[in-house]
Amino acid sequence: MAHGDITHIDIPVTDMDRATTFYGNLFGWQIAEVPGYEGYPMWQAPNKISGGGLAPRSDGFTQPRSYVEVDSIDETLAKVRDAGGTVVMDRTEISPTSWWAIFTDPDGNHVGLYEGTTETG
Template sequence: MAHGDITHIDIPVADLAAGAAFYAELFGWKIAEPPGFEGYPMWHAPNGISGGGLAPRSEGFAQPRSYVEVDSIDETIAQAEASGGSVAMAKSPIDETSAWAVIVDPDGNHIGLYEGTPGG
């Protein structure tokens, strides 16, 4: 994937098991909790490329969130802030080769940022 590609979509659900069953049946997604990501079932679409996770619905995370791959989260955050955006969640490591963050655009949309190597 390259800078600007959508890499991941999180879908907030009230009940992880019920959400997993719904999306698996509806779209044929394969859904499992990879080691190290317990409580965060990840889905893969039949195309083998698209994917994301089911996350517990919590305050401030009530709508699906797309994640965009960037070359540098730090540079993208600086550019977003210079263009009228803000940071909802600071850069945080996923593993030793990957990190994520969430920015807010000037219209209030939350967009996830992803930097690194998928799967570590």
């Protein structure tokens, strides 16, 4: 993946089992929990590239959210602020080699950011 690529899409759901069955049957997605991320089943599309997660719906998370890969979350969040967006969640560690953040654009759309790699060293 490269700077600007969509890397992940989270879909808010109220019933994990129902959503897993629905999306698995509808699109042929492989959906499973990954060790260390229990309660957050991740899906992979048949192309083995696209993917995301099924996450519990909450007051602040009611619509699907795309995550864009960036070279630097901190630099991107500075640009968000300068351009009139709002940071919802600052850079937060996923693993020792990956981080995420969330911002809203001037129209109120929530967008996620991803920085990192799945490599461990």
